[in-house]
Amino acid sequence: MVTQFDEQKKELVRQTGFGGILELKLTKVNRQFGAWLLSKVDPQRCAIIPARNKVIPFSSKDVNLFFSVPSSGKAIEACSQEEVEVRKVYFCGLFEISNFKTLNVSFLKEILTKQYSHQLTCDEQRAFKAAFVFYVMTKLLAPQSLANFISPRYIRAVAVIDNVREYNWSQFVVDDLKKSADNMPKRFPRSSQGSITGCIVFLQALYLSNLDFGCEYLTHDASPSIAAFNDMHVNMMISADLVTRTNPGYPFPKYGKLKLRDTPSFVRPDDRSVGTQSVILGSSSTQLGSTGSPSMDFVYEYLMSRFKSKKLSAVVGHELTPPFMSIYQAVTSINNMVDVANNKFYSIIDEHANSPAGPLSEGRKNISSIGPQSTGSSEGSGYPRRQSDGSNEDTTPLVHRPVRAASSDLGPSQELETPNNSVTHLGPQSDFYSQHGK
Template identity: 25%
Template sequence: MMVRKRPGGVIDLSDSGDSDIGGSEDNDVSSDTSSFDRQLYEKCLKDYKKIKVLKKRLQMAMRHKSKKKKIEKKTKDGFTRFSATAFMNVISALSPEKKAIIESYGFGSLLKFNKCFVPNKFANWVARLVDSKSGDIIRDGKVISLTEESVHLVLDLPKGSRCFPSDSSAGRDVVLSKFGKDRIPPVSFFADKLINKDDLPDEDMFICFMIVALSSFLCPNTNTVPSPKYFGVFEDIDQIKEYNWCGFVLDWLLEHIKAFTRGKNKKSKRCQGLGGCLYYLVVVYLDHIDFRQRQVPDCIPRISVWKEDMIQFYANLDVKSPGVYGYRPLLEFEKTCYYKCVCLRPVTCADDLDVEFCNKMESVSGCQLPLSLKLEISRLIDEHCFNSGMSLSMDVTSLGNVSKEFQDMFAKMMHHICRIDARSKDLVVDIMQAISKTVPDDNDEIGSDVDRNEDNVSPVLSEREEANVVAAEDTSPVICTGSRPFLETVKHQTKKSEAMHNSNLENMRMSTQTPCFSFGKTHGFPADLSVNPESLANRSDFKVRDSSTGGKVPLHGPRRMVCPNRVLINDFIGNEDKFKPSPSELANYKAICALASSRSSNLDALYFGGVRCTYWSLGESMKLGGTVNNYVVAAFCYHLFCRPDGHPDISKRHYFFPNISDNLLKDHDEVFGHVMMKAFERSAKSRPLFKSDVLYFPTFYEDHWFVFVVDIKDNKFVFLDSLYTEVHAYHEYVRGKMIPEFTYWWDKLVKRDMKFKDYGVKYPVVPKQSPYDNFDSGIYIMMFLEYWTSPRSSLCSLFSSDDIPNIRVKLANEMFFNPRNARNKNPVITFDHDEDGGYE
């Protein structure tokens, strides 16, 4: 018999033990009660389910409301697709050839952008200052105008006369057909093609670059898909420079700022996104702020000045309270870089030329000058006047109490000082007249030889300049009015000067050079195998960049090591005052050392492209008896990089920071791989490592500095050490760690077989420190980094241990006053030397 299962939760009041006692009435009552309990249960169950559903809905509604509030709060700052990082990633991925293509289209200025981060809160704050009616920034009752001219001065975009096409469908179809799409893909599609280095035609590559530039930098909005509004310019790429790019970028920015400052949208109740070129917006604002000694250089275009973390740094100087700026006063417009450029009339056509000045030039030159030459001369004069301009802030009423004669004299003096443009024009005319009046000597044999043997003379003009000269001569024929036209005189005198220089150089070379023997059959070699080293540099296919051996043995074998004769060392050292500092250098050095223990000790004394060094580090390292720390050596490496001949493309040398050497002294599994990868990749951007001559690794190990050098040109691993020798246990350990570790990371990151297993190990003769001197090794290695370039570098003839105190002074001054040091120099220049002791 199957028993029916009772519903859970229902209590049966009947007792099975009394079932035979109650009679029929009791059974009926029990039946009714059971039925009643079941109905009550079912009703309660339904009500429970309803309550549960209502509770769930209420919870969902509360979560949705809370999430909505968070979103609204987040969008209060104004969401934007402006991305300095995305744009910089694309620029970094471009090869020099692709950059040249972009420059040919007229947008090379965008390549000067250097990962300048724009703080979102700062951009929002500045945007709220923009007046929607006038389109100007208004702060404290003063106006900062946002104009097409300022866009050009900041971004250097083309200022064509054509408006952007209102119908962009034709340009959009061109882009879609080129990339085989039926609708516009996301910005990442175009960026990936450049970052992944896809093989694209020049025009397609340029389109990808411009779409990324527009979407992430010039005209961003809140969408991940590029806006079709600017696709019309891609219909005819060759005419892209003819459009008014400055006006379009400005209108785009003002339109999005207007929508942003309008507040919340009635439908969505959300704050509008902030679009447009925020970089331009904040740069114009910061250029009008008075930062006193920290004022940014007034070079044009501004995109070449405002780099890296500069906007963040200067925005912080203007902070009143968290999220609120405007702490510093505004500059008068006359004191800004924009004033000089706005007042400077651009010379772009014949109508802009000074007719009287052009007539004077043609009169003294004896010929009708090409229009292109006159325009270029006028442009250079204007640029010279701009850079030589001076701004005077003076209350003229202060002269009211002086005599009339003094006022007249002062006015004449100021008039003379400010006539830079007129005096510049007079100078050009005088120079041209002097050149045209220069009569060649009667003996023109050298000039004739030059005409017959031009291949042996160094070219005066580059290929591009020659092409420009030819074009100018073709379009504007020269009309001779004298015996020898100006252009012909210049060419003739230039050739003559070059010939005389080359002749003197050849005579000097023949008298001083080591004889070059040609190995003929008498020496056991065929005569046609003789090699003249100097003939290589005169070959038409010779390039300086490709002159490195790249790991191959040089034509004349590895360069021999120099071991100076002990008897002659003192003769080579010569003047004992070689490193003697000047009084001003001593005063600066004293100030730097004193600031290391002052309240300014934590301020940055050195700042080279992200490499920082405080006054404490610099002063404590460079003072007498101070041990040089890693920060100073890193800054010194960047100091060498910043010198005119320090770029690896010129010097063929790479300087690695000390932290890289620290990794070379570790095992593979202990090394920070991303640090090594970043160092090798960044160095390779300046010049491929395998095409370099020398790699330097300054190393600090067991409280002692030395330099590990990879001499690629001479196939050597070199160790420059002022204390330990190669047989010392110190270097037995160092060699065993650094050489294999360097080879491992080279093979992993550079992936170029340089046959390092065949390299020899050398310890050149270098100046030595006293065994009791345990703090000067850092100064020695700084000199090694600067002056050791090859096995033929004789450092013992350059300096000795007696020069170290003076070298400390010299190096501290050179680093601190390097033009690329972006930090304020006033703490040292204005230091009160009387309050501290004298220099010893």
């Protein structure tokens, strides 16, 4: 549908702050893969955790990166019932209908596909913009079980349609996904029914952009990032990550075969710089190089989240001190803390073993740097490996963290057969782009 918008309609869409949706090429979403992904979302950590050693955090900034919808401004909050009724009356007047229940997806689609031979009036422009935001939220960014009806959750924000971009829609998408993951059944007993809601397209794009396929499927300079995805490549990527179609106890296959990438597929424009060594900081990614620097707020937020342990602070002997003027100061702080911690660690071992020149000292040569993310082996540790001369390898990333970063129609609920032949409904992902763009 959006591919058929003329320039007048496209400009109205851009005025809402949802212009990135115009670049979406996907027409389908794999709901079984989406259900598996949603089952792997940890709402408390706000991250996809496909396995114990795989963590892909996400935030409103990532939703903005993929869809270019507003990620700052006023929070979208629920209205009182009295306010909801007042807003419904307003929209009945705007759309020239007698009952708000008439305002469903089919009605919105009629407004969006209507052809105009004249310049739209102010009221027609407002009606078109409101219809587009309602449609996108209902069918793509925050779908619910009753996907054909308009949710009053964001009715206040849409009511001020000329200022709709002043609201933090990206955060609303994140919060909605967390609620959807919270409602996702942990078990699927025989004959049980459940539904998947939330922006599954975002989860798929974020997860797939973090996987190491051994080759590049995505165009890294796409803006917004969702524009890099098309149905054919996504199907290939999902198939490559499939572990087994038989997943006892679950109405969807098991995925998670591939490893995570060491470098980000997508980097937010304000975090880009030129370089060769990658540092992943929280939900922000950057390249260490000769020019540019990431947002120091994200650097400090990440460091404090990693080094806030009281035990670690006692061993290290000092806290990180903001502000960091550059990424290099932040990295230096990490190295210093690791070095101090290592020295303390070795001293404690030697002291208790009472053998400063014995086997324990010899064993130091092969011990990787000890840090808050250490797993006990040099593979995948969060820091550079130690050489026998005390130097660091240049090729090991200073911080390893998963990078930032669909094939049935986006339609209502779909029945999925479980291994024990019970049926679970996993809807209602909407038929958003299969209805307008094919």
